Amino acid sequence: MKGSDFTEDLKIIELYFERNEKAISATDEKYGAYCMKISQNILGSTEDAEECVNDTYLAAWNSIPPKIPKILLLFLGKITRNISLNFYRKRHSEKRGGGEYEVVLDEISELVSGKENVEKDFERREILFAINDFLKTLDDEKRNIFVCRYWYFYSAKDIAKLFGKKESSVHSSLERTRKKLGKYLSERGFEL
Amino acid sequence: MKKEEFIDLLEDIDDEYIIRAQGETGNKKIFATKKWFALVAAIIIIGAFATVVAAKPECRIFFEETELEGEKAYFVCSELEKFSSGDFSENIKAVEKEIARQYRDYEPYMSSFPGHWYRHFSSASEAKEFIGFEKFSVPEIGIPERDFCISAYGDPSGKISHIRAEFFYLDTEDGYLGIQIFADALTENFEEDFFQSDILSEEEYRTVRETLNRKKTKFYIFDGEISQTGNRRTGIFFVKKGVLYYVNFAFSEEKTEKAEDIIQKVLNFY
Numbered sequence: 001m002k003g004s005d006f007t008e009d010l011k012i013i014e015l016y017f018e019r020n021e022k023a024i025s026a027t028d029e030k031y032g033a034y035c036m037k038i039s040q041n042i043l044g045s046t047e048d049a050e051e052c053v054n055d056t057y058l059a060a061w062n063s064i065p066p067k068i069p070k071i072l073l074l075f076l077g078k079i080t081r082n083i084s085l086n087f088y089r090k091r092h093s094e095k096r097g098g099g100e101y102e103v104v105l106d107e108i109s110e111l112v113s114g115k116e117n118v119e120k121d122f123e124r125r126e127i128l129f130a131i132n133d134f135l136k137t138l139d140d141e142k143r144n145i146f147v148c149r150y151w152y153f154y155s156a157k158d159i160a161k162l163f164g165k166k167e168s169s170v171h172s173s174l175e176r177t178r179k180k181l182g183k184y185l186s187e188r189g190f191e192l
Numbered sequence: 193m194k195k196e197e198f199i200d201l202l203e204d205i206d207d208e209y210i211i212r213a214q215g216e217t218g219n220k221k222i223f224a225t226k227k228w229f230a231l232v233a234a235i236i237i238i239g240a241f242a243t244v245v246a247a248k249p250e251c252r253i254f255f256e257e258t259e260l261e262g263e264k265a266y267f268v269c270s271e272l273e274k275f276s277s278g279d280f281s282e283n284i285k286a287v288e289k290e291i292a293r294q295y296r297d298y299e300p301y302m303s304s305f306p307g308h309w310y311r312h313f314s315s316a317s318e319a320k321e322f323i324g325f326e327k328f329s330v331p332e333i334g335i336p337e338r339d340f341c342i343s344a345y346g347d348p349s350g351k352i353s354h355i356r357a358e359f360f361y362l363d364t365e366d367g368y369l370g371i372q373i374f375a376d377a378l379t380e381n382f383e384e385d386f387f388q389s390d391i392l393s394e395e396e397y398r399t400v401r402e403t404l405n406r407k408k409t410k411f412y413i414f415d416g417e418i419s420q421t422g423n424r425r426t427g428i429f430f431v432k433k434g435v436l437y438y439v440n441f442a443f444s445e446e447k448t449e450k451a452e453d454i455i456q457k458v459l460n461f462y
Binding site: 034071073074077078081082085089104105108109111112113124127128131132135140143144147148150151152164166168169172192 | 193194195196197198199200201202203204205206207209210211212213214215262263265391393
């Protein structure tokens with residue numbers, strides 16, 4: 001990712017507010033690779049990822065203003081993740097694709113029942129608070145590995161490289177964290 | 193709850209965790225290095241090149257036992273010569289300034305982690321010319337050059353403690369052969385007693401063998417895990433002129449002979 005100056009982001013946001021199309025190119029220059037990586041991780045296809053990243057820019061264009069992102073990186077990352085997941089679900093409703101999404105889903109299956117529970121909004125918020133509390137209990141490395149996998153959809157291979165570990169160690173770290181999380185939630189009365 | 197819902201729920205975990213994890217992904221060149229993953233693999237057959245010459249190697253390589261996620265593993269450690277900044281070209285001063293700037297401008301939520309500078313070059317000679325360090329040397333590999341990168345690691349004042357050169361060669365005609373050469377040089381600012389360059393699994397460690405060539409260079413050779421593509425891998429560690437080298441060979445069945453020739457060439461060169 002290029003750039004290190006927070007004011008750079010403010011300038012980009014100003015361009016959106018001025019409805020200046022340079023906002024898109026500036027966003028792409030600074031955050032294009034970041035968004036592409038998230039989308040590629042999920043979709044496993046550069047072409048599809050490009051489409052989703054373009055949709056991300058469009059969504060940013062349509063929502064700023066009125067929205068003022070506090071952290072542009074997060075704002076774009078969340079939109080990209082969301083658009084890419086929806087793209088994947090639409091495109092691959094019948095067959096499995098080549099990205100990490102399906103593999104992550106398989107891993108998640110041990111945490112959830114898969115049943116059609118209708119959690120109310122406040123219940124979902126409670127679950128989210130519990131997950132955040134659980135993540136707080138992890139050391140930095142285990143938490144970062146977990147987030148890289150389940151938020152950014154990095155493959156175990158990529159994570160192994162990022163953290164200087166063996167792929168098998170990443171798998172076992174993730175497995176242990178999932179089990180701990182399941183136990184943590186269950187002990188607090190959350191049956192997913 | 194359905195799996196998909198759980199994935200969606202995770203989108204809203206604490207922002208701080210997402211940003212911190214991004215710090216891991218943003219500062220370690222995952223975009224540049226991903227292609228290398230597929231290229232790592234190789235076999236080596238040590239033959240007639242080894243001569244039994246009793247000689248003391250100039251710098252020591254040793255293995256230190258550690259544990260990774262409950263499994264036994266081994267750090268590859270070395271005691272290396274420490275060079276002064278005068279051993280490198282004037283370009284190093286600009287790199288020092290850039291590293292100091294990275295620290296100065298570091299913004300925890302938005303920047304890549306400071307202290308690591310790198311640049312890609314179009315050829316090995318261009319990279320060597322930039323760094324101006326005579327002791328980095330690579331033989332004529334004889335297969336297409338693909339990527340060359342110089343990295344430097346420094347502290348907030350810009351003082352560089354470690355410089356790494358990476359050379360990558362790739363031949364995919366009628367088979368697959370990838371070769372990576374990593375050369376690590378430490379400077380007088382490197383404060384540790386020894387340098388840890390890699391970790392071997394216990395399985396890899398069991399395959400380590402030592403040999404000397406006619407120039408009395410001592411090589412440590414190990415066989416790595418076979419990759420998903422079926423390629424095999426072997427690594428060679430050695431120290432030459434105070435620099436630690438790690439050469440990684442990857443090749444498919446069809447390229448075995450060619451790989452062995454180049455391995456022989458590498459072992460004779462240093």
